[in-house]
Amino acid sequence: MASESVFIHIIISLSILLFSAKILAEIFQRIKQPVVLGELLAGIIVGPYALGGLPLFGGEPLVVLDETVKYIGELAAIIILFIAGLEITPREFLRGGIASFTVGAIGVIVPFSVGFAVLSIYGLGSFETLLIATALTATSIAISIQVLTELGKMQSKEARLILGAAIVDDILAIAVLSVVVTMVQSGDTAPQIMDILFIILKILGLFAVLLIGAIFLVPRILHREKLWKSKGSIEGITTAIFFGIAGVAAYVGLSPIVGAFAAGMAVASTKLVKQVEEYAQKLQFIFAPLFFAIIGAQVDLRGINMDVLVISGIIIAIAISTKLVGCGLPSLIFLKDKTSSMRVGIGMISRGEVGLIVAGVGVTSGVLSTDIYTSIIIMVATTTIITPIWLKKSFKNTLAEN
Numbered sequence: 001m002a003s004e005s006v007f008i009h010i011i012i013s014l015s016i017l018l019f020s021a022k023i024l025a026e027i028f029q030r031i032k033q034p035v036v037l038g039e040l041l042a043g044i045i046v047g048p049y050a051l052g053g054l055p056l057f058g059g060e061p062l063v064v065l066d067e068t069v070k071y072i073g074e075l076a077a078i079i080i081l082f083i084a085g086l087e088i089t090p091r092e093f094l095r096g097g098i099a100s101f102t103v104g105a106i107g108v109i110v111p112f113s114v115g116f117a118v119l120s121i122y123g124l125g126s127f128e129t130l131l132i133a134t135a136l137t138a139t140s141i142a143i144s145i146q147v148l149t150e151l152g153k154m155q156s157k158e159a160r161l162i163l164g165a166a167i168v169d170d171i172l173a174i175a176v177l178s179v180v181v182t183m184v185q186s187g188d189t190a191p192q193i194m195d196i197l198f199i200i201l202k203i204l205g206l207f208a209v210l211l212i213g214a215i216f217l218v219p220r221i222l223h224r225e226k227l228w229k230s231k232g233s234i235e236g237i238t239t240a241i242f243f244g245i246a247g248v249a250a251y252v253g254l255s256p257i258v259g260a261f262a263a264g265m266a267v268a269s270t271k272l273v274k275q276v277e278e279y280a281q282k283l284q285f286i287f288a289p290l291f292f293a294i295i296g297a298q299v300d301l302r303g304i305n306m307d308v309l310v311i312s313g314i315i316i317a318i319a320i321s322t323k324l325v326g327c328g329l330p331s332l333i334f335l336k337d338k339t340s341s342m343r344v345g346i347g348m349i350s351r352g353e354v355g356l357i358v359a360g361v362g363v364t365s366g367v368l369s370t371d372i373y374t375s376i377i378i379m380v381a382t383t384t385i386i387t388p389i390w391l392k393k394s395f396k397n398t399l400a401e402n
Helices: 002-030 035-046 067-085 090-095 097-122 126-135 141-151 157-186 193-222 233-251 256-268 273-297 306-335 338-347 353-364 370-394 396-401
Strands: none
Touching (some): 002 067, 035 273, 035 370, 067 141, 067 273, 090 256, 193 256, 233 273, 256 273, 306 370
């Protein structure tokens, strides 16, 4: 009976999160604001740290945010990144490889370096500084993808560069996270440079192998017209494939969303891409708002005090400025346009999964204080909220012209 009660609680929580996300999305659509912002705010409002915390489920909070709900959120992120991968073929991705790698790499190096330097001067401990600097590295690409899709700009040159750079950014951020977690667990603040290089090269190599494998295998599986005769077979097999590749990515130490993106690119190179896109967009109608609502529901603002506000302000300023400079300036070299380059910088500001993972690692290991943990969560929430507003505004003139 206890397990049945937990299951019912999860179902009710998902229902409330999805329903509120769609309602707020409708409202934000009508007031001409990014829909994703409404979905995020819905999660904050009905999450367990706000209205969802009311003891209306047998004396327990109405909305639960346990591991199962968070796993469903991660599945939703996999679906979102698979759909993003469908927008770009492997050839197009490789064609922008130098630009993507340059923008993505600098977009990791600058936030980490500036964050580490500034917070060291501020007087935080070495491990706290390392963890916060790591939380500043990775972009939450799902936010920008949703806004660009909503605006019909996924095929623009800025969107292509944001996509490619964010994937590189994510891969490198995972490498940085691996190094920092190892340092925290071992207590070694000065690891050997060769060890760091080995981890980074290993993770880049794993992504290359994963992408090549997906490009080689996926078309050969899908292009079996005589085999896939039943209605829905292509869609079902494709779903199994992108979840499978995401699982392989996670197993070898990459982010599962990187695997999903690689699977999407592999499908984009097949003649079935249009059929899969129509199906995938229906998945997106459900899982995208659910993902953003779950992200919003994790925001807990109850631990705010003056110390938290000060350190949050510093971290947020670093988070915004370093992505604008670290990604926007290198983009200017490749796009030759200040406005387009600025959009790339804006599109890379949002933090998400890696920031939350870092905060969790820091708390469970005892390295982060409650104030620093809350500050990282506020940084993730703030950058996630301002990115869609700013990105949409940056396209305002283009939309007016059209």
